[in-house]
Amino acid sequence: MVSGMSTPEMTAGLHLIGEQATRAAAKAKVQAAKSISIEDVSVSYALERSARRCVLENISLEIEEGEFVVLLGETGCGKSTLLRMLLGQERPTAGQISVAGSRVERVDARSGYVPQRYSLFPDRSVLDNLMMGPLTSKFHILGRLRPSYWEARRAVKAEAFRQITHMGLQASDAGKYPYQLSGGMQQRVAIAQALMMKNRVLLMDEAFSALDPSTRSSLQRLLRSVWSETRPTVVFVTHNTAEALFLGTRLIVLARESKDDACGSRVTLDMKLAEGGMTLRTHGQEFLDLVEHVEAVSCGQRLTAPGERRTASDAWGEELGRVEPVRVSPEDGVRQ
Amino acid sequence: MTNLSPFDIQARPNRLLAQALSCVLFVVCIGLYMHTSVERHKENAEDRVVPSGHQLVAGIRSAVLEPAEEDDYIPAESASTWERLRHSMIWKDTASSGGRFFISLALLIPFVVLAVHIGLFPWFGAGFLRFFLFFDKIVALSLLPILFIAFGIDQWSKIALIVIGVAPTMILDVTQMVKAVPQEQIVKAFTLDANNFDVAYRVVFRQVLPQVINSLRLNLKPMMLFLFAGEMIAASDGLAYRIAIMRRHMGMDVILPYVLWVALLLFLIDFSLRVINRRLHPWFQA
Numbered sequence A: 001m002v003s004g005m006s007t008p009e010m011t012a013g014l015h016l017i018g019e020q021a022t023r024a025a026a027k028a029k030v031q032a033a034k035s036i037s038i039e040d041v042s043v044s045y046a047l048e049r050s051a052r053r054c055v056l057e058n059i060s061l062e063i064e065e066g067e068f069v070v071l072l073g074e075t076g077c078g079k080s081t082l083l084r085m086l087l088g089q090e091r092p093t094a095g096q097i098s099v100a101g102s103r104v105e106r107v108d109a110r111s112g113y114v115p116q117r118y119s120l121f122p123d124r125s126v127l128d129n130l131m132m133g134p135l136t137s138k139f140h141i142l143g144r145l146r147p148s149y150w151e152a153r154r155a156v157k158a159e160a161f162r163q164i165t166h167m168g169l170q171a172s173d174a175g176k177y178p179y180q181l182s183g184g185m186q187q188r189v190a191i192a193q194a195l196m197m198k199n200r201v202l203l204m205d206e207a208f209s210a211l212d213p214s215t216r217s218s219l220q221r222l223l224r225s226v227w228s229e230t231r232p233t234v235v236f237v238t239h240n241t242a243e244a245l246f247l248g249t250r251l252i253v254l255a256r257e258s259k260d261d262a263c264g265s266r267v268t269l270d271m272k273l274a275e276g277g278m279t280l281r282t283h284g285q286e287f288l289d290l291v292e293h294v295e296a297v298s299c300g301q302r303l304t305a306p307g308e309r310r311t312a313s314d315a316w317g318e319e320l321g322r323v324e325p326v327r328v329s330p331e332d333g334v335r336q
Numbered sequence B: 001m002t003n004l005s006p007f008d009i010q011a012r013p014n015r016l017l018a019q020a021l022s023c024v025l026f027v028v029c030i031g032l033y034m035h036t037s038v039e040r041h042k043e044n045a046e047d048r049v050v051p052s053g054h055q056l057v058a059g060i061r062s063a064v065l066e067p068a069e070e071d072d073y074i075p076a077e078s079a080s081t082w083e084r085l086r087h088s089m090i091w092k093d094t095a096s097s098g099g100r101f102f103i104s105l106a107l108l109i110p111f112v113v114l115a116v117h118i119g120l121f122p123w124f125g126a127g128f129l130r131f132f133l134f135f136d137k138i139v140a141l142s143l144l145p146i147l148f149i150a151f152g153i154d155q156w157s158k159i160a161l162i163v164i165g166v167a168p169t170m171i172l173d174v175t176q177m178v179k180a181v182p183q184e185q186i187v188k189a190f191t192l193d194a195n196n197f198d199v200a201y202r203v204v205f206r207q208v209l210p211q212v213i214n215s216l217r218l219n220l221k222p223m224m225l226f227l228f229a230g231e232m233i234a235a236s237d238g239l240a241y242r243i244a245i246m247r248r249h250m251g252m253d254v255i256l257p258y259v260l261w262v263a264l265l266l267f268l269i270d271f272s273l274r275v276i277n278r279r280l281h282p283w284f285q286a
Helices: A007-033 A079-087 A126-138 A148-166 A171-175 A183-196 A213-230 A241-247 A291-298 A312-322 B015-043 B053-065 B081-086 B089-120 B122-135 B140-151 B155-179 B183-191 B196-233 B239-248 B252-280
Strands: A034-046 A052-064 A068-073 A094-099 A111-114 A201-205 A233-238 A250-256 A265-273 A278-281
Touching: A034 A079, A034 A233, A052 A079, A052 A094, A052 A233, A052 A250, A052 A265, A068 A079, A068 A241, A079 A094, A079 A111, A079 A201, A079 A233, A111 A183, A111 B183, A126 A148, A126 A171, A126 A183, A126 B183, A126 B196, A148 A171, A148 A183, A183 A213, A213 A241, A233 A241, B053 B081, B053 B089, B053 B252, B089 B122, B089 B155, B089 B196, B089 B239, B089 B252, B122 B155, B140 B155, B140 B196, B155 B196, B183 B196, B196 B239, B196 B252, B239 B252
Parallel strands: A068 A233, A068 A250, A111 A201, A201 A233
Antiparallel strands: A034 A052, A034 A094, A250 A265, A265 A278
């Protein structure tokens, strides 16, 4: 018994602890449902003479499980920085990020990752690239000496071949090295490589940006169908509006308040793209610099004149009634 | 079809012509040597500075089939050619120098591993990089007296000289290779549940290995240079020791075959490493 504490006090204390535990469990449950949680995140870098460059400022986002979120914005607006923080590659200057219910401290296997370039290991064949993840997670560096390694390898190999055909590649491509594949084929393998790990979160950084339009379009369709099958949470960074509208169930536009502004990007527009229509949410009174990027949403009806500055809430408030389901012309290669 | 001048960047010789061109300088060198030798032998039939073909053959024969002066003589009639070869001067010297060379090569492996860590693990980098940057600037030959005092004049002083001479450069080189591995690859490996050592050895080391082998190929000559420096100053056997001894006797008929033999050995080691690299890392050639 703890000295100096009466029984009712102890009971109350235990009750409090129980309540805290329940609350923590409930919070964890909510966190788990919210696949990704970004709370008041700011990022700034030190410059010369004690100056700082602010890349992102007070970003808060909740991404639910199974959402396909597209981060859209101009070059240098901080999309990739945000993605790197989700990966754990960079740490925010302020705020915190949680993925799959726990705080992100370092890069680990809770998220799959498909970058724009260098997505495959050049020294491994397609098959070895695909098998690397599952085998590494079960057998670390000296694990190959264990007899169970070969049995596990057989099972993983079968799954790798299934993924190869699922991604529209030939079984004969399994033995090829990445340099023997086209850019599109490499990205197919990279997606398969991430899927082999069966992660619930997939982070893609301009994964299709270096591809020609037709390959890009076919990979967009492939990714969309893969996502429809297993519904992982996807965060996809792009600066291509048509791609964003085709792929995403939710579109987040990052932009600076002003190009001359010393401080960084904010979430300018956060928009749910439902299958039959869409709802729009705006955050605060930010200026909508990227209005030309989202004009396609309203079927070509320009919301504001180029260069004209209106607050996002004003612009969207007036135009909400005119917003229609996403329909973009076929030549844009986006969802009909 | 336009005939391009041979001095045009866009002009390409056909394969046969290219091979013939690559032989020209060899032929010129041999021709010049023979001419000089003949001219000198006209003046002095016993000239040993530029030995004639006969003198060279005799020199090669004695190096390949006869033991060194300090060793026991094996009578030609009672021993087989193979046995004479095994006790020959060139074999003994090649074995001694080769042993030192390959022990040094093996001792460089831990330094390559250290370099991978320096390039990959920031804490290792912080601890070691500046030290090796400084150490690289120390002229290894200036340490030779210290090495002779520390290790004696036996083979370990020469091995230490090679390692001290080559290791810092290789460490800095490999560190740069490791740093050049795209960050995306390292991040990707971590997302595939690799731990630190998986990333270091299964991802990064595998990717830089062909470049490490190429770096080693480039360092073969400096390694031999340090070995020769050590052997010429203090040794009782070895290829450079023999060249130094023969210089005292003006034994160009032995020195020249030794020089060509060392070049051939280095060429063969380099060629083997190139073939191994190509076979083991077909992806690297792309």
